[in-house]
Amino acid sequence: MNLNIKANKNNTFDAIVVGSGMSGGFAAKELTERGLKVLMIERGHEIKHIEDYDTAMKEPWDFEHRGKTTNLSAEERWANSRFWGLGSEEVVNHLTNDKENPYIEKRAFDWIRAYHTGGKSMHWGRQSYRWGKHDFEANAKEGIGIDWPIRYEDLEPWYTHVEKFVGISGQKEGLDVLPDGHFLPAMPLFAPEAHFKNKMMERFNRPVTVGRVANLTQPQDIHTALGRASCQYRSKCQRGCPYGAYYSSLSGSIPAAMRTNRLSILHDSIVAEIIYDEQKKRASGVRIINQNTMLTEEYFAKIIFLNAGSINTAALMLNSKSNRFQNGFGNESDQIGRNLMDHQLGSGATASIEGFEDDYVYGQRPNAMYIPRFRNWGNDKQTAYQRGFGYQGGASREGWNRGVGADGFGADFKQGLTKPGAWTISIGGFGEILPNSNNRIYLDSEKKDKWGIPMIVTDAAFVENDWAMRKDIIASAVEMLETAGFKKVTPYDRPTHMGLGIHDMGTARMGRDPKTSVLNAFNQVHDCKNVFVTDGAAMTSSSCVNPSITYMALTARASDFAVKALKKKEL
Amino acid sequence: MKRREVIKNVALMLGGAFSAPTLMAMDNWENATKPNTNGIAFSLTETQQRIVAEIAELIIPKTDTPGAKDVGVPAFIEMMLKDCYKTPEHQSFIEGLDSMGKVKFLELNTDEKRGVLKFLEQESKKITSKTTPFWRLIKELTLLGYFTSEAGLKASFEYVQIPGKLELIKLKPNQKAYAY
Numbered sequence A: 001m002n003l004n005i006k007a008n009k010n011n012t013f014d015a016i017v018v019g020s021g022m023s024g025g026f027a028a029k030e031l032t033e034r035g036l037k038v039l040m041i042e043r044g045h046e047i048k049h050i051e052d053y054d055t056a057m058k059e060p061w062d063f064e065h066r067g068k069t070t071n072l073s074a075e076e077r078w079a080n081s082r083f084w085g086l087g088s089e090e091v092v093n094h095l096t097n098d099k100e101n102p103y104i105e106k107r108a109f110d111w112i113r114a115y116h117t118g119g120k121s122m123h124w125g126r127q128s129y130r131w132g133k134h135d136f137e138a139n140a141k142e143g144i145g146i147d148w149p150i151r152y153e154d155l156e157p158w159y160t161h162v163e164k165f166v167g168i169s170g171q172k173e174g175l176d177v178l179p180d181g182h183f184l185p186a187m188p189l190f191a192p193e194a195h196f197k198n199k200m201m202e203r204f205n206r207p208v209t210v211g212r213v214a215n216l217t218q219p220q221d222i223h224t225a226l227g228r229a230s231c232q233y234r235s236k237c238q239r240g241c242p243y244g245a246y247y248s249s250l251s252g253s254i255p256a257a258m259r260t261n262r263l264s265i266l267h268d269s270i271v272a273e274i275i276y277d278e279q280k281k282r283a284s285g286v287r288i289i290n291q292n293t294m295l296t297e298e299y300f301a302k303i304i305f306l307n308a309g310s311i312n313t314a315a316l317m318l319n320s321k322s323n324r325f326q327n328g329f330g331n332e333s334d335q336i337g338r339n340l341m342d343h344q345l346g347s348g349a350t351a352s353i354e355g356f357e358d359d360y361v362y363g364q365r366p367n368a369m370y371i372p373r374f375r376n377w378g379n380d381k382q383t384a385y386q387r388g389f390g391y392q393g394g395a396s397r398e399g400w401n402r403g404v405g406a407d408g409f410g411a412d413f414k415q416g417l418t419k420p421g422a423w424t425i426s427i428g429g430f431g432e433i434l435p436n437s438n439n440r441i442y443l444d445s446e447k448k449d450k451w452g453i454p455m456i457v458t459d460a461a462f463v464e465n466d467w468a469m470r471k472d473i474i475a476s477a478v479e480m481l482e483t484a485g486f487k488k489v490t491p492y493d494r495p496t497h498m499g500l501g502i503h504d505m506g507t508a509r510m511g512r513d514p515k516t517s518v519l520n521a522f523n524q525v526h527d528c529k530n531v532f533v534t535d536g537a538a539m540t541s542s543s544c545v546n547p548s549i550t551y552m553a554l555t556a557r558a559s560d561f562a563v564k565a566l567k568k569k570e571l
Numbered sequence B: 001m002k003r004r005e006v007i008k009n010v011a012l013m014l015g016g017a018f019s020a021p022t023l024m025a026m027d028n029w030e031n032a033t034k035p036n037t038n039g040i041a042f043s044l045t046e047t048q049q050r051i052v053a054e055i056a057e058l059i060i061p062k063t064d065t066p067g068a069k070d071v072g073v074p075a076f077i078e079m080m081l082k083d084c085y086k087t088p089e090h091q092s093f094i095e096g097l098d099s100m101g102k103v104k105f106l107e108l109n110t111d112e113k114r115g116v117l118k119f120l121e122q123e124s125k126k127i128t129s130k131t132t133p134f135w136r137l138i139k140e141l142t143l144l145g146y147f148t149s150e151a152g153l154k155a156s157f158e159y160v161q162i163p164g165k166l167e168l169i170k171l172k173p174n175q176k177a178y179a180y
């Protein structure tokens, strides 16, 4: 049904932001704070900050299945439950029901989704690292993909801007490979980790630092003004934080935008199409379908920010066809949906640690240890693969579940398990994946979802470079743990697909040339300048660090540009 | 029956019973990766429930703190198997219980029962199939059910619901682990 409402006061805004997740939230904040009236459109249901974190304060015994994935959850969330812990009843209901929102896996892709206010920002691991200069330069230097149209210096002030608002705890290290940011006090490394850090420096000259994480170790005025408080160290962040102590769109950007009284949010509204005005040669608005009522409506604005998450943003553009854009919105280059990247994840090594029996921790650190990239860096040259990886991981003392694999039962066994177990350590790699036009998503030509929107097909996989890097991720992890003197060093390599790195990106890349890229240096669609894409779709390469603060920095920079251009009547 | 004889009998019985799941494991693996359709059908007879309760209580007996039965572990195990495990595990579990039936587990004295479990534990290690063996299933579910139950958790650990801070500390002698 098409109601075809004309533009009027009620459905016309200065800006429309598609998606309320990590990047959409930031766009709404930046645009409203610069005076624009913004409509944020979210396809999923509404989640109210704190109020709707229904599992946040539950005690372990309140969960019927005590955190295990039920068969029902595994069936309904057939993709989401592939990721560690996301099938658990602690979080599962906040992740997308894949059965109701299926996609087609031409090649398997572990697509982790959260269709609701805040998107995946509610569930992220909060690891926050700036890209380095090299990350923006590597494509051009190595002749891979296309060159980024920007450099580190372009983004640097925006990183600072984002970090101040988000609140990131971290340790300054003065490393080129992992530029320092604007940090709140760092969390501590545990005793065996500190030992590991020293050994790595001594034997390999490799730095190790504590994770840089978006949890407030020491809230500043900018945070408390939004009702955000200090972290209480329960490490149950993925359920939603009742203290607003970790950053999400729900705790940070959306309340900040709301405060301006210039933000309206529409929930349950799937943006199905971007409306292109052939006369004015600009996008005039979007067409939405209400996910519950199936009703169609149109909303209009001067500028549109696409922040639906890299895959959905690409799908939306591909589905927006007009006389001008017969191959999808802004898709002259045929690059939309292509160059789908992620980070490879799921391999590394574990070990048990002798000693440190007296060292213990009060509280749960919602963070890990970080080992920055050391491959193809400095004097290191790998012949088997390009680029590199970083490790995340950490040490902890075993809990009662060590009893499952151990011999024994009965009174003494029971008593023994009430004490902290031995220290163990685990590190796993996040590896850079190169842009590759054959790794892509596209729309199925026949099959439609229940809203009549063409279904998304994933068609991407690791290539040789990734497998060679994976081998080294495992071998280097083993080498490092052994060098640290740890025992029972055991490699692991979980069978995996792309997507499991939870950092999908690249499907509408930035570039200098409209023939080979979709967006320009300010994230504007080359062929339709009043549409901006500032989620992961914009990425021209993937680095090996977690991407979200880079998405937010790009978003803030593009928002600033857009508002200035609007004021100068250039948009 | 002397303890040694019991064990010998058990060995014979179990030896037979346990080769079956190993052989079947290959076929079952296929099914395990498909969504389960007959999970709802899983249920235990009264005798089987009694065996489960006995074994759970032997793993986590009542001492000066509650035992597995006190905190409802037996019913938890059945519910978990039904809701969270698939056909291969169900079969493995039922076969395990069948062998316990064959050795008349419930009629043995406590020492003999412990002997059976020790034997079971060693035998389970030899099983190479991808389907979790009976002993491992009942042990992991007993520990999970007990240590995450309110009474079991609070009796075993120092429960800290909201730590409020993160601190590196030195362990005091005999200090219990924290649970969060």
Ligand SMILES: Cc1cc2nc3c(=O)[nH]c(=O)nc-3n(C[C@H](O)[C@H](O)[C@H](O)COP(=O)(O)OP(=O)(O)OC[C@H]3O[C@@H](n4cnc5c(N)ncnc54)[C@H](O)[C@@H]3O)c2cc1C
Pocket: A018, A019, A020, A021, A022, A023, A024, A041, A042, A043, A044, A083, A112, A114, A115, A116, A117, A118, A119, A120, A121, A123, A124, A125, A126, A127, A128, A269, A270, A271, A272, A307, A308, A309, A310, A312, A313, A316, A502, A503, A535, A536, A546, A547, A548, A549, A551
């Ligand atoms: C378990 C997990 C751990 C992670 N850990 C980290 C980490 O440690 N560090 C890090 O940097 N990143 C991490 N990430 C990744 C991070 O969550 C994403 O990079 C980030 O959320 C992406 O932001 P986004 O705005 O592009 O998409 P999202 O946050 O996913 O938001 C997209 C929003 O758009 C909505 N939407 C989609 N399609 C439409 C449509 N057609 N119309 C209207 N609305 C639509 C969605 O419902 C959603 O709300 C993690 C992710 C997961 C799942």
Ligand code: SF4
Pocket: A215, A216, A230, A231, A232, A233, A234, A235, A236, A237, A238, A240, A241, A242, A243, A244, A245, A246, A366
């Ligand atoms: S660890 Fe900190 S941020 Fe995470 S849920 Fe607890 S209080 Fe909130």
